[in-house]
Amino acid sequence: MTQLPEKTDRKMGLVIDLDTCVGCHACVVSCKGWNTENYGAPLSDQNPYGADPSGTFLNRIHSYEVQPETGPAQLVHFPKSCLHCEDAPCVTVCPTGASYKRTEDGIVLVNEKDCIGCGLCAWACPYGARELDKAEGVMKKCTLCVDRIYNENLPEEDRVPACVRTCPSNARHFGDLGDPDSDVSQLVAERGGMDLMPELGTKPVNKYLPPRPKDRLNEEIDILAPLLAPVVQEPKGFLGWLDKALEKL
Amino acid sequence: MHPAPSIIAFSTFSGLGLGLLFWLGIDQTPPTGWVAFAFFAIGYALAVGGLVSSTFHLGRPERALKAFTQWQTSWLSREAWAAVAALVTMGLYAFMLVFLNIHLAILGQIGAFFCLVTVYTTSMIYAQLKTVPRWNTGLTSALFIALSVAGGALLSGRVTIGLILILVAGGIQALWWKTGDTRFAKSGTDLKTATGLGSIGTVRAFEPPHTGTNYLVNEMVYTVGRRHALKLRMIAFLLMLVVPVLLLLLPYPHIFGVLALLSHIAGVLVSRWLFFAEAEHVVGLYYGMR
Structure with a gap:
């Protein structure tokens, strides 16, 4: 059903730490690896070894340069996947009911048997979280690894999304963002977790932790600085003679 | 798009x-x-x-x-x-x-x-679609309905009412173009809100996720056609409005009416192509494009 639930029992989602992400793309690879052979149709590639390769991914890492008013620019690696929005515009536009948001945990899923591949949900998503698979003709999106997180055949430490499990810098956290006492909620409260494009009213469940303020070299400048002797010293001896001789030329 | x-x-x-x-x-x-x-x-x-x-x-x-x-x-x-x-x-x-x-x-x-x-x-x-600010307006519905009844009037041989309606549709089209050009900026969505990094400084897309293209860019960041958008608007406007109006004012409405109709349809097709080609999706921001 494409009617969004009034409220969900839990709000399972990710917290992504932009401070610690090193941009290694390991989560991209593990996501593609897990999801191409588990839930739903495989994530196909087109022309993977040719001149113009492309393919379906549920998680992609952008990199942004942020230039503060003073000081050097910062490079921020920016993982982006489905934010499992509370007010998910991708769900309500779906004409067939293939897209739905689960009442029990808030995960937004696509029932691929009902998907006609019209692409309207991808148009409605501001974050680029949905990609139409060229080979299968159906819409693919992050499932929050619904086939891992409740999977009792897996060891307990593996019952988290593949991207979270694989992240070598612990930049991705998984949990219930509807429970204010959960680890992820406390992390969000502590670090000022934010929504992407909040003005669009999608109410994303996933939160992003902004980069911590950078350490700065001691930039305090002595008010007497202009009066101090210049640090660069005039060369003496042979170099001094050479300097003057070249200057005269 | x-x-x-x-x-x-x-x-x-x-x-x-x-x-x-x-x-x-x-x-x-x-x-x-x-x-x-x-x-x-x-x-x-x-x-x-x-x-x-x-x-x-x-x-x-x-x-x-x-x-x-x-x-x-x-x-x-x-x-x-x-x-x-x-x-x-x-x-x-x-x-x-x-x-x-x-x-x-x-x-x-x-x-x-x-x-x-x-x-x-x-x-x-x-x-x-809030994600495509150029479309996200009541004017879009007005435009579609006006073009539909105007074209229908021409097709059914109603010269006078058809003439009035293509003028009305042309007016809405011009207004839609004019207001559409600023609607993305007015929507308040930019790379700062998209990344949440605006509080630190000026954000610039440094590196895309991959060297090749992808579904999102092909589907929603269509920049090729925008280069000639202004010329195409002129062509669309001439074909859908100016030429049919002149033809309908001539005598022999049966012959010139058909030509007016064909010209109008050609103009609407150009306008509809621009409707998609010019529309910028907010996801383009993540790729440093519009």
Whole structure:
């Protein structure tokens, strides 16, 4: 059903730490690896070894340069996947009911048997979280690894999304963002977790932790600085003679 | 947005066909017999042809019937229902006119109403999208409906009302272009809100996720056509408005009326191509593009 639930029992989602992400793309690879052979149709590639390769991914890492008013620019690696929005515009536009948001945990899923591949949900998503698979003709999106997180055949430490499990810098956290006492909620409260494009009213469940303020070299400048002797010293001896001789030329 | 030929053809021709059916439906003295048959055949060919061509861009067209299920939330599903209601009602009305020589005015009016509702639901598929600020306005619906009834009037041979309506549609089109150019900036969505990094400083897309292209960029960041957008707007405006108006003011409306209609349709097709090609999706921001 494409009617969004009034409220969900839990709000399972990710917290992504932009401070610690090193941009290694390991989560991209593990996501593609897990999801191409588990839930739903495989994530196909087109022309993977040719001149113009492309393919379906549920998680992609952008990199942004942020230039503060003073000081050097910062490079921020920016993982982006489905934010499992509370007010998910991708769900309500779906004409067939293939897209739905689960009442029990808030995960937004696509029932691929009902998907006609019209692409309207991808148009409605501001974050680029949905990609139409060229080979299968159906819409693919992050499932929050619904086939891992409740999977009792897996060891307990593996019952988290593949991207979270694989992240070598612990930049991705998984949990219930509807429970204010959960680890992820406390992390969000502590670090000022934010929504992407909040003005669009999608109410994303996933939160992003902004980069911590950078350490700065001691930039305090002595008010007497202009009066101090210049640090660069005039060369003496042979170099001094050479300097003057070249200057005269 | 990627201007898929099937969607451009669908929205243009189904709009035109439904516009024609609308005028046939509200006609106080409608044609009967074979003349009526010819008119309705053209209307149905355009409307149904357009609707069928819209299934060509589906990844799984064999499941298209499932699109009828979610009318409570989805404009695409509502469009499917409205189209069926319009075509069935008008079909019954046409059958009685053509074969039984009976004019049931109320049935025609109901059918005409559903024709307009169908065009409105089509327009809402685009106008509802907050992610495409250029489309996200009531003017989009006004434009689609105005073009539909204007084209329908020309197609049904109504010279005077057709003339007035293409002027009205042209006015809405010009206003839609003018206000559309600033709507993205006014929406308040930019790379700062997209990344949340604006509080630190100026954000610039440094490196995309991959060296190649992808579905999102192909589908939603269509920048190729925007280079000549202004010239194409002029061409569209000339073809859909200026040329037909001049032709309709000439004598011999039968010959020049056909030329006016063809010119108008060509203009609407160019305008509809621009409708998609010029539309910027907010996801382009993440890729440092619009």
